[in-house]
């Protein structure tokens with residue numbers, strides 16, 4: 001039974017090390033997503049600015065189109081003015097013409113202001129696009145680094161499994177099954193040390209009678225609280241498997 005207990009402990013030591021490395025590796029894909037998502041803020045900001053600039057351009061185009069239509073109309077009116085004989089009619093048309101021309105001037109001025117606004121906004125857009133390119137390059141480098149780290153950890157996890165098969169070979173199918181059931185139940189840590197009467201799986205103080213039984217190393221005892229198989233620290237130390 002001593003040998004069985006020690007095999008259980010040995011297997012647990014290997015699996016705990018592998019688990020530790022795998023846990024570290026698991027955090028990396030999430031980190032990569034977070035870093036990549038960080039760019040979305042900048043992309044969204046640029047999107048808003050581009051939409052605004054497009055709106056201003058459309059407004060400017062509309063004003064210009066309307067202006068040139070009006071100007072064309074005014075040219076026609078001017079030719080007609082020469083043919084008008086009635087002074088009242090002449091006055092009415094020339095007043096309308098004057099009003100129309102003033103409106104065209106105002107519109108042209110507005111268009112000019114818009115062009116300036118567009119130019120200013122474009123400068124901001126260009127600057128932010130340049131910044132975004134920089135951020136994207138940084139993110140690419142960081143993601144590459146994280147992917148490499150991820151691969152290394154996976155290799156480390158594989159390397160940490162060295163010797164596992166040899167331990168399994170020494171175990172009976174029944175013992176392996178017991179270990180695996182425990183590992184499934186406890187999230188990978190099926191075996192815990194008992195140190196000074198405490199089960200180190202969940203740090204529970206054990207009944208003195210139970211402690212004595214565990215120290216005999218003649219049976220497979222489990223913690224009444226976390227169900228982990230308990231192996232006496234003295235036994236582990238004596239086998240130099242600490």
Ligand SMILES: [Zn+2]
Nearest residue numbers: 201202223226
């Ligand atoms: Zn426990």
